Amino acid sequence: MAMGMSFSRRVGRIRISETKLMPMIAAEVGGCVSLGQGVPSFPTPEHVVDAVCRALREDGAAGKYSLQPGMPALREAVAELLTREKGLRVDPRAEVAITVGAMEALLCAVLSLVEEGDEVLMPSPAYASHVEQVLLAGGVPVPVPAGPGWGLDVAALEAAVTPRTRAILFCNPCNPTGAVFGEAELRGLAGVAERHGLYVITDETYDALVYDGPMPMSVAALPELAGRCVLVNSFSKRFALTGWRVGYAWASAPIMDQMLKVHDCTAICAPTVAQHAALAALRGPQEVFAAMRTALAARRELACARLDALAGALSYVRPAGAFYIMARTLFTGEPSRQLAERLIREARVITIPGSTFGAAGEGHLRLSYGAGEAELEEAFDRISRWMLA
Ligand SMILES: Cc1ncc(COP(=O)(O)O)c(C=O)c1O
Incomplete structure (x- = not known):
């Protein structure tokens, strides 16, 4: 130094x-x-490129800040997606934020929920940035080793809870193992959170990239987690838009109000042109x-x-x-x-x-x-x- x-x-x-x-x-x-x-190798699809070019040519606002939580049309499209695919009831105005990738959504959640010294349980191996974000917030990452076949070890999760435990942070499907946690494991995790009053941050960045069955259920859909869950997702992997840097979060309004404060002092808003790309990806041909x-x-x-x-x-x-x-x-x-x-x-x-x-x-x-x-x-x-x- x-x-x-x-x-x-x-x-x-x-x-x-x-x-x-x-x-x-x-x-x-x-x-x-x-x-x-x-990084999925695919280029940005033509219809997304076209929509962005059109927005830049025809919409004077496309090169300016959007509303701070994101373009209303994109928040509405995200809310519809969450309802259609995960069965969630979502208020796009109060509960959805468009962020600079899933990464910023995760940071907003972690900085809003994790206090200095709070322990955060993480099924391990864990996505490295989850760990770094908890450390940045002053929290203590607590790795909970995976069970056989990289499964979620719910008993180990429960055993790792202490009076300082604040939250469970995990991704499903899992980076780095490629494991997909099923309903029984997710219900087990939700039970641990409910019994001990923990927040759950579920990172569903890879939800559409499963190969042996339907999209896994979202833990956020379980009623026992109502009001204590933040769902994070991304346009990076499913839509191969890694460089556009767009993601989103869904959380109950009281949590979202806090997250938006962090969003405001980190990003202000996700890039508006990139939000147009995300909107075209969601609304256009699939x-x-x-x-x-x-x-x-x-x-x-x-x-x-x-x-x-x-x-x-x-x-x-x-x-x-x-x-x-x-x-x-x-x-x-x-x-x-x-x-x-x-x-x-x-x-x-x-x-x-x-x-x-x-x-x-x-x-x-x-x-x-x-x-x-x-x-x-x-x-x-x-x-x-x-x-x-
Ligand atoms: C589990 C997980 N969450 C979040 C991210 C970050 O995604 P984004 O590009 O949307 O910030 C990644 C990127 O690799 C990831 O693997």
């Missing part, structure tokens, strides 16, 4: 996720292919998004087949959703951080060290199958050659 400079304890507690650092190391090394980042999901399902098969061919060296639980696989590294006892860096430097393949997602992830690499098939094949070819060398 430079002489005389000091920073807040708050930022001293957090770090940039290795999900972002690995591609930065790879950029220095050059020539890498990626099983790393959580076939293109269904085709993306079909492509991701095929990529899951490809990735699993390539991992099966490496069975002695890597093992995994077949993912049911999102586009990640946690591959256990049977061929080495090396720390996953070191291994991932060696893979970049020696094999020119980006993976994410499992330790990024907490102690329960150590001994694994997170592999994403968001990339196109040619890149996936090339990445697995390189890993296979590297292992044989």
Whole structure:
């Protein structure tokens, strides 16, 4: 640190996720292919591009701030979606905010609900940014190791509750494991929250990307969580709009009133042009998004087949959703951080060290199958050659 400079304890507690650092190391090394980042490879669909161009040409307001909680038409479309797909009764004016990605919605929720010293239970391995956000808020992340097959261990969740526990924060489907929690697990989680008066923050960023059945139910639909649940979602994955930075939150009006204060002093509003993109994605033709999901399902098969061919060296639980696989590294006892860096430097393949997602992830690499098939094949070819060398 430079002489005389000091920073807040708050930022001293957090770090940039290795999900972002690995591609930065790879950029220095050059020539890498990626099983790393959580980006579906698809370009922004034509009808979304057209709608944004039209808005910019015809609507003088498209280049200006929107209303602070988001464009009314988009909040209404989100409310309809939540009712149609999750059975929620939603007041778009008082309970929905459009945010700068799911990430900002999560931050608004965590900063509104978590007090200094509050414990937040997180099924683990956990999405790294969930942990960092709780730390930023001064809270204490409490990892609750997953059960067999990366399932939700409800008994362990209950056993982890203390008088300081404030909330449960989780994603379903799960990044990084690809697990999809079913109704029994979600009812179990809701029961823990109800018995102990906890808030629940449910991050449903990957809800539409499930391959073996219908969209999982939302824990937010359970009546026992009424008034104590924040649902967060994103346009990044389902609609392949990662760079547009749009997400949303649904919460009861008293919670939303607090979250909007954080939203106001972080983002003011989500970018209006990006909100037009999100609106077009929701209201326009859906076939293109269904085709993306079909492509991701095929990529899951490809990735699993390539991992099966490496069975002695890597093992995994077949993912049911999102586009990640946690591959256990049977061929080495090396720390996953070191291994991932060696893979970049020696094999020119980006993976994410499992330790990024907490102690329960150590001994694994997170592999994403968001990339196109040619890149996936090339990445697995390189890993296979590297292992044989
Ligand atoms: C579980 C989860 N939540 C939230 C996010 C952030 O999404 P957004 O791009 O909408 O900010 C991600 C991104 O990878 C994620 O995996």
